[in-house]
Structures are given as structure tokens and as C-alpha cells.
Amino acid sequence: MKKYLTIFLTLIASIILVFVFDNRTVEAATPNGVNYSISPELPSNQISKNIGYYDLKVTPGQSETIKFKINNTDTKEHSYKVSVNRAATDINGVIDYNDHGIAPDSDLQYNIEKLVTYPKEVTVAANSSKEVSIKLDAPKGDFSGELLGGIFVQENNQINNDKKLPKGVTLRNQYNYVLGLQLQQNTDAVKPDxxxxxxxxxxxxxxxxxxxxxxxxxxxxxxxxxxxxxxxxxxxxxxxxxxxxxxxxxxxxxxxxxxxxxxxxxxxxxxxxxxxxxxxxxxxxxxxxxxxxxxxxxxxxxxxxxxxxxxxxxxDRAMDLWIILGAILALVVIAGFVIKHYRKNSR
Structure with a gap:
């Protein structure tokens, strides 16, 4: 009798555990050290002198070259992806500069991504810096407000895709830097809409x-x-x-x-x-x-x-409790038959 009761309780516990625990796990890969940085060289038409990004006053049709440095502090050579991305708004209400070529808003007059020419990849030797130049051609027409984007820099091959991650680890970390790039012809206020x-x-x-x-x-x-x-x-x-x-x-x-x-x-x-x-x-x-x-x-x-x-x-797992209760009821019925059968045969 004790043997049958043990089997019965084990089956009930197994069913409950199957429904209570979710097998999906999310873990973050261990971060690696960041071995590079970037630094801007602010030009003379910088509006705000005490900030670490480009805030430039431009005139219609103006052309200029802005520069920044990629500083490789590692003991080996690295290559870096470079892109100028138009500013977007993410679901948290944070300004995002990480994506390139997003479909523009229908009211966008000038796309900052179309106003710049630059190298898409830059290689920097070990323990050294390299200057990167971006040619900027301001819109030929007048505009109000700001054209806002970011210079996005990311080291290539941060992740070894051939390296197998530990079981359950699905997130790999990558690091990047963004230098803000804002263009204005004037500082006149624009009525929000x-x-x-x-x-x-x-x-x-x-x-x-x-x-x-x-x-x-x-x-x-x-x-x-x-x-x-x-x-x-x-x-x-x-x-x-x-x-x-x-x-x-x-x-x-x-x-x-x-x-x-x-x-x-x-x-x-x-x-x-x-x-x-x-x-x-x-x-x-x-x-x-x-x-x-x-x-x-x-x-x-x-x-x-x-x-x-x-x-x-x-x-929708709202029915799980009823499924569990139904399974337990079925087991109780089966256990009843087993116990009845056991008692009948033991007489």
C-alpha cells in the first residue's frame, strides 16, 4: 500500500512542477572590457563650446569637414564601423541614434543622413589613434529648428560567433559610442506640434x-x-x-x-x-x-x-490550474481503483 501511495504522490508533484516552472531562461553574457574610445574635435562654428558633441550653426549650402578621433587602447589592431544616423525616439522616450536608414517622417524636410560623406569602416593600429573626417554639406535651402543625428562608432568582431555560448545564454553584449550631431541655421523657437x-x-x-x-x-x-x-x-x-x-x-x-x-x-x-x-x-x-x-x-x-x-x-495559461486539478482528480480516481484492487486481492 505504501508503495502505491508513494507513486501516486510522485505523479502529482511531477504534474504540478511541469506547470509551475517555465523552462525559458534569459541570461546575459559576461561583458568584455571596452578597449576603445572616441573624442570630437569641435570646429569654430560650434554653438555651445562646453559640450562634448557637435552643435553646429550652418548657412545654406555651406560645406565643411568635421573630425573626431578613434582611440584604440588594445594591444592589437581593430577595425570600426562608422555611420551617421538620424535621431529617433524609442518606446522609453529616449533619443536613439543606433539605427541607420529608418523610413523618414513624412514631414521631414532634410535628412541629416543624406548630408554627410564619410568612411564606413576605419582601421586603427594597436595603442594608437586615428582621425576620421566627415564631409558635411548643409542644405541649400533655409530651415528652422534642428537637424539631429549621431555619429555611431562600433568595433567590429566584438563577438566570436563560432564560440558556443553556455546553455541558456541568449544575449551577447556589444558596445558602441555615439557623438551627437546637431545642425541649426538659427536658434529661433519652433512651435511644437x-x-x-x-x-x-x-x-x-x-x-x-x-x-x-x-x-x-x-x-x-x-x-x-x-x-x-x-x-x-x-x-x-x-x-x-x-x-x-x-x-x-x-x-x-x-x-x-x-x-x-x-x-x-x-x-x-x-x-x-x-x-x-x-x-x-x-x-x-x-x-x-x-x-x-x-x-x-x-x-x-x-x-x-x-x-x-x-x-x-x-x-493564455489561465486554464493551467484547472488542467492541474483535472489531472489530480484523474489520478485520485485511478488511485482509488488501484487501492480497491489491492485490498480485494490481499484478502
């Missing part, structure tokens, strides 16, 4: 969110941005989802996808979902120390097809 483009539900590695796409469609950097977001069912005042965040920024002529989380990646709210239906997102946005304020509103729809797609990638 923010548009609420669309709302949609999306998911990223288990995080389901409703994203509100805002468009900063003027060539000016919006600072100290705060967003207070709410989601309700259409024609209802009951708040279903909400989010607020402060101290953000929006790059000139860029889109900002502000996320309002539906679920949590782990924990009791992991299986939370929006039901298919019609909803409204409200955004209260302030910028520049509250000087500018927008109250924005957009309706959106969550369809059964969209939910099926999201649930396929992120299965």
Missing part, C-alpha cells in the same frame, strides 16, 4: 501592450515630456488600463510609440488580455516643463483574429 496617429495592440517577448503612436512632426527636440495614458471601452468612463511616465524626450520629426501594458511577463497578471471589442485611448501629453500640453484621443478595435495571433505566440 504633436499628432496622435494611431493605436494598436502588439506583443514583444510575452509583453502585450496597447501602443499609441504619436508624431512629433516639427524639427524641434521636445524635452521633459510626460505622458498620462488611459484606455477605456468605447463610450465608457471606466478605466481598463492606465500608464504614466515623466522625464522623456522626443526627437525632431520622429514617431513615439508609447506603450500601455496589458499584462505582466510573469506573475498573477501574466494571462491578462483585452477582450475583442472597441476601445478608446486618451493621452495627456506635456512637454518643455509643461509649457506645451496636448489632450489626445483615438479609438481602436481589438479583433478576434488579432487576439488569436497574440495568444498563439503567448499562450
Amino acid at each position: 504633436l499628432k496622435f496617429v494611431k493605436v494598436f495592440e502588439t506583443d514583444n517577448n510575452g509583453q502585450i501592450s496597447v501602443d499609441g503612436e504619436m508624431d512629433n512632426d516639427v524639427p524641434t527636440l521636445e524635452n521633459k515630456v510626460s505622458v498620462d495614458a488611459k484606455v477605456t471601452a468605447q463610450n465608457s468612463s471606466k478605466i481598463i488600463l492606465k500608464s504614466d511616465k515623466k522625464a522623456m524626450s522626443m526627437a525632431p520629426n520622429s514617431d513615439f510609440y508609447y506603450p500601455v501594458n496589458v499584462n505582466t511577463v510573469t506573475g498573477p497578471s501574466k494571462n491578462k488580455r483585452l477582450k475583442p471589442g472597441k476601445y478608446t485611448m486618451y493621452l495627456s501629453v506635456k512637454a518643455n516643463n509643461g509649457k506645451n500640453h496636448w489632450n489626445l484621443k483615438r479609438n481602436f478595435v481589438v479583433t478576434k483574429k488579432q487576439m488569436a495571433k497574440i495568444n498563439h505566440k503567448n499562450p
Whole structure:
């Protein structure tokens, strides 16, 4: 009898453990030392002299060459990728210079990526520095506000792709430097303008969110941005989802996808979902120390097809408890038959 009871309890424990523990693990690879740096050589048309990036006043059609140094402090030669990237806004409200060739905003007058010529790769000998030149051709026409980008520098072959990572490690670290590059013809203020483009539900590695796409469609950097977001069912005042965040920024002529989380990646709210239906997102946005304020509103729809797609990638595990209880009940029934059979045969 004791033997059967032990087997029974072991089976129950095994089923519970299968559902309680998620086999997916995320670990970060151990960082390697950074063995290079970059330093700007600020030109005479630098507006702000006490900053470490390029803030240049240009005239229509002006051509100039700006320079910076890559300093290799390693004991061996390295090559470096160089690119000039237009400023974007990431989902955290942080100015991002890491990507090149992103589709431009429809209101963008001049693309800073098209105004520069430079070497795409630079090799620097061990324990030495090399000067890199970027030819800048300012727009021939007038413009207001700022053209904002960044000079992106990254050492090549930081990662040995042939080297097998430890089991469970999926993240490899790479390091880069960015020198800001801002062009202005004047310092006249540009009237801010923010548009609420669309709302949609999306998911990223288990995080389901409703994203509100805002468009900063003027060539000016919006600072100290705060967003207070709410989601309700259409024609209802009951708040279903909400989010607020402060101290953000929006790059000139860029889109900002502000996320309002539906679920949590782990924990009791992991299986939370929006039901298919019609909803409204409200955004209260302030910028520049509250000087500018927008109250924005957009309706959106969550369809059964969209939910099926999201649930396929992120299965709703809300039924797991019932599955566990059902399995335990089945085992109890089986165990009852086994015990009954054992007692009958032992008489």
C-alpha cells in the first residue's frame, strides 16, 4: 500500500512542477572590457563650446569637414564601423541614434543622413589613434529648428560567433559610442506640434501592450515630456488600463510609440488580455516643463483574429490550474481503483 501511495504522490508533484516552472531562461553574457574610445574635435562654428558633441550653426549650402578621433587602447589592431544616423525616439522616450536608414517622417524636410560623406569602416593600429573626417554639406535651402543625428562608432568582431555560448545564454553584449550631431541655421523657437496617429495592440517577448503612436512632426527636440495614458471601452468612463511616465524626450520629426501594458511577463497578471471589442485611448501629453500640453484621443478595435495571433505566440495559461486539478482528480480516481484492487486481492 505504501508503495502505491508513494507513486501516486510522485505523479502529482511531477504534474504540478511541469506547470509551475517555465523552462525559458534569459541570461546575459559576461561583458568584455571596452578597449576603445572616441573624442570630437569641435570646429569654430560650434554653438555651445562646453559640450562634448557637435552643435553646429550652418548657412545654406555651406560645406565643411568635421573630425573626431578613434582611440584604440588594445594591444592589437581593430577595425570600426562608422555611420551617421538620424535621431529617433524609442518606446522609453529616449533619443536613439543606433539605427541607420529608418523610413523618414513624412514631414521631414532634410535628412541629416543624406548630408554627410564619410568612411564606413576605419582601421586603427594597436595603442594608437586615428582621425576620421566627415564631409558635411548643409542644405541649400533655409530651415528652422534642428537637424539631429549621431555619429555611431562600433568595433567590429566584438563577438566570436563560432564560440558556443553556455546553455541558456541568449544575449551577447556589444558596445558602441555615439557623438551627437546637431545642425541649426538659427536658434529661433519652433512651435511644437504633436499628432496622435494611431493605436494598436502588439506583443514583444510575452509583453502585450496597447501602443499609441504619436508624431512629433516639427524639427524641434521636445524635452521633459510626460505622458498620462488611459484606455477605456468605447463610450465608457471606466478605466481598463492606465500608464504614466515623466522625464522623456522626443526627437525632431520622429514617431513615439508609447506603450500601455496589458499584462505582466510573469506573475498573477501574466494571462491578462483585452477582450475583442472597441476601445478608446486618451493621452495627456506635456512637454518643455509643461509649457506645451496636448489632450489626445483615438479609438481602436481589438479583433478576434488579432487576439488569436497574440495568444498563439503567448499562450493564455489561465486554464493551467484547472488542467492541474483535472489531472489530480484523474489520478485520485485511478488511485482509488488501484487501492480497491489491492485490498480485494490481499484478502
